Amino acid sequence: MAVKQKVLLLGATGETGTSILKGLQESGNFNIEVLVRPTSANKPSVQKIQEQGIKTWCIDLNESTDLISALSGVDVLISAIGPQDVLQQKKLFKAAKLAGIKRVVPCAFITVAPPNGAMLVRDEKEEVYNDIKLLGIPYTIIDVGYWYQISFPIVPSGKVDYASVIPNNTIHGDGTAPNLLTDLRDIGRFVARIISDDRTLNKYVYTFGDILTEKEIYRIAEELSGEKLESTPMSTEQIEDSVVQAKAAFSQDPQDPMKRMFLYLSEYKLSKYVRKDNRPAYADYLGYLNARSLYPEFTPLSFRDFFAEVLDGKGRKVYSS
């Protein structure tokens, strides 16, 4: 029997990290340990992880010696740190180099986008990827598009409001930009496959369950709900203006997490609906591998099935626990 790979996961209590932890457990192929920052140590979600018998390291990401201890014997280091904290990964990867980690998976897990100049959230990740390449550590970058869980419209009956983070029915531009979408719950299932695969070493990989335009999403929602949806248009110019405004607000107060968040959201819209970056053609251009081609035997959740569940009251509002 093959020896299980030892994986150390940072950010295990976030939405992406939770999916990764579950996906790795589900596969049964890994010995999993979790890295927690002191600020998170007392979270109930961390206690739940510990109650499952998962070894938890509580370490300050600035303490290189402690990091090297935690990384000793680790095969794969995965980071699902929050977007506002990505630059905190820098010392972690230096320690990973010293510890001789066989593969690092830095926090990517976003839409496919240009390496620099289109989205602050992507630019900061690029800074970390460049550090990794400077160190020469084997790596895999995994991007997942946008989540189903934040890509569905509300219906007039109010049936799906309970699961909607920001209930609204905006249609961006003409609603025909296709976007790579992945069910949040499938991220970990993809990750479990990707990190066991030599073909993905030193490569970028994108995942998706479906590739849908907003018009197609609305059609599915109307068909499944039997309701007629209303929508509010947001023009290309309005999207561009919102980026200009969000950038100005952010530059005046770069420490404000809300201003950062609004900049992320407006730039995501520009990238997804105006630039149309988050699609296979642009991913191919950037040199990504397609996870669906790599793992044809794995059938991810479809958006249709996801939305049927939400209508059925079985959804969950993300960022709510």
Place this chain on the structure above:
Amino acid sequence: MAVKQKVLLLGATGETGTSILKGLQESGNFNIEVLVRPTSANKPSVQKIQEQGIKTWCIDLNESTDLISALSGVDVLISAIGPQDVLQQKKLFKAAKLAGIKRVVPCAFITVAPPNGAMLVRDEKEEVYNDIKLLGIPYTIIDVGYWYQISFPIVPSGKVDYASVIPNNTIHGDGTAPNLLTDLRDIGRFVARIISDDRTLNKYVYTFGDILTEKEIYRIAEELSGEKLESTPMSTEQIEDSVVQAKAAFSQDPQDPMKRMFLYLSEYKLSKYVRKDNRPAYADYLGYLNARSLYPEFTPLSFRDFFAEVLDGKGRKVYSS
């Protein structure tokens, strides 16, 4: 008969550009035009190009409308602009996007090195590559390692001094770092093949004639010259110190071209001999294609044959005309 690709070349009078122009002419597969900046318009080397009947566009790289005219109908845009001017390419590639160019080859043509953080000359190129990816233009990055012409030692008899740019016999570190080396004259021959090849679209490619350590280079030089070479060692610490000093001098006066040049040279040494970036393993890690594997039928000039020519008085000092 296939229609010839139309190529527009910027930097045709520099060392790399001259090689590219010759390589494209030699292949017979291209309609070649040349883009010259007004500051170079009256150079004798530009007149020589015009005397060959090659169409020459004299355009300011800040004049987008003029650039679009020159780029109209161009299939491939190649830039061999000097390292100090790489950021001047930015408007050129914006114009290339508007003109619908099928492939751009931004000025790379250096050693294999990390995208950011190891060499200023590489960092500035990365800024341009990121612009290209933001624009989504089809591209090819071609790196060539270091030239034979600046990689050979002098011999005690003084026979090769005439062809040496900076005559010296320094051995860096223990002299065992392998480096990708290409004869300057082969760059254009590789480029002619690479730009006619769909496999290299949106890819990085490295070329080499030989992969040699300094010890191997000295052995060849001793064997061919029959002379016993002397050398001066430069330790890893001395190389690292020279980078620290060059960075300090450059930061005090970033407009000084000599301080920039010294920084380039010291960082090249660090990258080639201490970090050992300029070799196939690191190029593979960064996702480069190997031009020798792509074109097995093409035999580039060997370092041995190159040095025999130099000993025979048939060399040429680069940067001397």
